[in-house]
Amino acid sequence: MIGVLVTFTQTEKFDRSTIAKIASELRGPFEGMAGLRLKSFMLDEDGTRARNFYVWDDEAKGRAFFTEELVDKVTGVYGAPPTIEFLDIVGFVDNSGT
Template identity: 85%
Template sequence: MIGVLVTFTQTDKVDRSSLAKIADELRVPFEGMAGLRFKSFMLDEDGFQAKNFYVWDDEEKSRSFFTEELVDKVTGIYGAPPKIEYLEIVGFVDNSGT
């Protein structure tokens, strides 16, 4: 498994309700997406960074998702270019089924 942390750093605080609206509008394309196990939309404690965290089955699928075209699109949505970090997941606990 591979984790991908995508961070959008803003110069002004991110409006929580605007971020929640983005998350709601963008949820549908991710539901049932092949190779994607989880995706979360997050806001950091200070409110200056919107973050998305993905868990993918494998690195190839994750890297093929984050194309230059997608980066341009999300830059327009969030108003800032993303920083994309690929993280090897060496252990995982999933309590969602309990």
């Protein structure tokens, strides 16, 4: 398993309703995506960073997803270029089935 943390940083605050709209509009393509266990759309406390967190069952698919074309597209959506961190998930608790 691999985690990917994508962070968009602005000097001005992101609008929470805008991030919620992005999450709603972009949700569909991720539902049922092969190799993707979960994706979250997040906004930090001070509102200057929007973050997306992915958990991929398949590392190769997770790494292959983040193409230059995708980075260009999401830069346009969020108005800021992302930083992308790949994280080795060494343990995982999933309570969604309880």
